């Protein structure tokens with residue numbers, strides 16, 4: 001009697017609890033950690049840089065490009081420009097001549113073709129439309145502000161009267 005009760009009722013409840021705890025803990029361990037706390041807001045609002053000063057290929061190639069150490073070094077050399085410990089980390093990379101191992105956040109799967117040049121130059125779209133208000137970001141990216149899903153691609157294409165032929169995006 002007790003055994004039957006356990007199997008029918010208690011066991012599924014325990015199983016459910018285990019699954020819920022697992023789900024609750026999972027995103028935490030999968031969170032991206034960037035090697036240093038890069039601050040977009042300072043570089044755009046205080047220093048006065050534009051997106052294309054660091055993401056060099058947005059109107060030339062498919063990929064926007066993550067800046068290399070060389071780009072940072074045009075300003076950050078041997079003398080610190082701030083009292084930030086994050087800049088100290090940067091200067092350690094510079095001293096060692098080692099690229100900063102940024103973790104890529106936005107990425108379409110291999111079966112999808114996406115081009116920044118097409119959208120930014122030919123489509124005349126602002127970065128904000130797909131990446132949110134980057135000029136106000138004080139923390140590095142750990143997840144996309146707007147998820148990169150097929151649904152989001154199709155929605156804008158429908159609104160702008162651009163093709164939603166499967167083969168336009170899937171090769």
Ligand code: HEC
Pocket residue numbers: 036037038039042043046047049054067068071072073074075076081082083084086087090
């Ligand atoms: C055109 C010049 C310029 C370039 C290029 C540049 N920076 Fe800076 N950066 C500055 C200046 C100026 C400050 C100090 C701003 C302040 O404190 O008011 C700064 C501050 C910083 C800080 C400390 C501020 C904080 O609180 O986090 C970090 C970290 C940093 N930069 C990282 C980078 C990285 C990484 C790159 C390359 C991807 C880069 N910078 C490229 C000019 C530049």
Ligand code: HEC
Pocket residue numbers: 051052055058062063064065066105106107108109114116119120125126127128129130131148
């Ligand atoms: C129409 C939407 C859209 C617009 C507009 C857009 N992006 Fe992107 N961005 C994406 C998508 C989708 C990816 C992932 C692409 C991939 O995996 O090849 C991405 C990836 C990136 C990346 C990381 C990978 C890479 O391509 O090097 C950077 C940096 C980036 N975008 C910056 C920008 C900047 C800067 C602008 C404005 C000049 C911009 N994006 C405009 C959708 C957009």
Ligand code: HEC
Pocket residue numbers: 034038039040043044049050051052053054055066067102103104105106107127128131134135139140141142
């Ligand atoms: C001084 C250089 C610099 C400038 C200027 C700059 N960025 Fe970035 N950007 C970076 C660095 C370094 C990273 C990687 C760290 C991070 O995620 O913040 C990055 C990351 C990104 C990413 C995420 C890339 C990925 O892995 O998917 C996007 C999107 C992006 N930037 C958009 C912009 C936009 C839009 C602007 C202009 C409003 C801009 N950036 C201006 C240096 C810069």
Ligand code: HEC
Pocket residue numbers: 108112113114115118119122123125129130148149150152153154156157160162163168169
């Ligand atoms: C905010 C609006 C917007 C979003 C989001 C968007 N697109 Fe586009 N896309 C456009 C516009 C506008 C054009 C037309 C550009 C031009 O004039 O060439 C375009 C054109 C294209 C083309 C060329 C189509 C052709 O005529 O052959 C491809 C491929 C494409 N987009 C893929 C994507 C993918 C993949 C995504 C999602 C990851 C995406 N787009 C998200 C607005 C968008």
Ligand code: HEC
Pocket residue numbers: 108109112148149150151153154157163164165166167168169170
């Ligand atoms: C404007 C670009 C675009 C068009 C048009 C498009 N797709 Fe996609 N598709 C994507 C992107 C981006 C992804 C990857 C992100 C995601 O899975 O949401 C994707 C993912 C997929 C996947 C994989 C889903 C998975 O779970 O991995 C399939 C299957 C697919 N598309 C089928 C289609 C078919 C069929 C059509 C035509 C009716 C189509 N797509 C049209 C952009 C597009």
